[in-house]
Amino acid sequence: MKLLPSLKQKKRYILFEIKPMSEPMSVEHFFSFSDIQQxxxxxxxxxxxxxxxxxxxxxxxxxQCEENRFTIKVNHQYVDEVKSAVLFIKSIKNxxxxxxxxxxxxxxxxxxxAGEVP
Numbered sequence: 001m002k003l004l005p006s007l008k009q010k011k012r013y014i015l016f017e018i019k020p021m022s023e024p025m026s027v028e029h030f031f032s033f034s035d036i037q038q039x040x041x042x043x044x045x046x047x048x049x050x051x052x053x054x055x056x057x058x059x060x061x062x063x064q065c066e067e068n069r070f071t072i073k074v075n076h077q078y079v080d081e082v083k084s085a086v087l088f089i090k091s092i093k094n095x096x097x098x099x100x101x102x103x104x105x106x107x108x109x110x111x112x113x114a115g116e117v118p
Contacts, residue, residue, distance in 0.1 A: 010076040018068040021096040047085035
């Protein structure tokens with residue numbers, strides 16, 4: 001038995017970019033998926049708490065994590081809260097960084113298209 005469309009959870013995809021504080025970018029400034037996931041999970045838990053984390057249902061999309069850009073799939077009602085939480089990330093692997101959100105979309109196809117434009 002399938003769920004009615006009105007009962008399905010609506011989702012949004014948020015594209016983030018990581019910029020190191022020190023320039024120019026070198027090999028040590030490219031972070032692995034596990035490093036990014038660890039910091040994102042920590043920031044979301046600190047900002048939203050366990051209940052907020054359960055309601056937001058954030059999911060880091062592994063296939064969209066490349067070249068210091070990553071995508072988070074989240075409940076549509078918690079987009080602003082998740083953006084705020086992720087922006088509090090100040091360092092990854094003891095390397096100071098700036099995290100900024102690029103765009104938000106309802107589909108990965110639109111997100112990918114918007115992320116390619118400089």
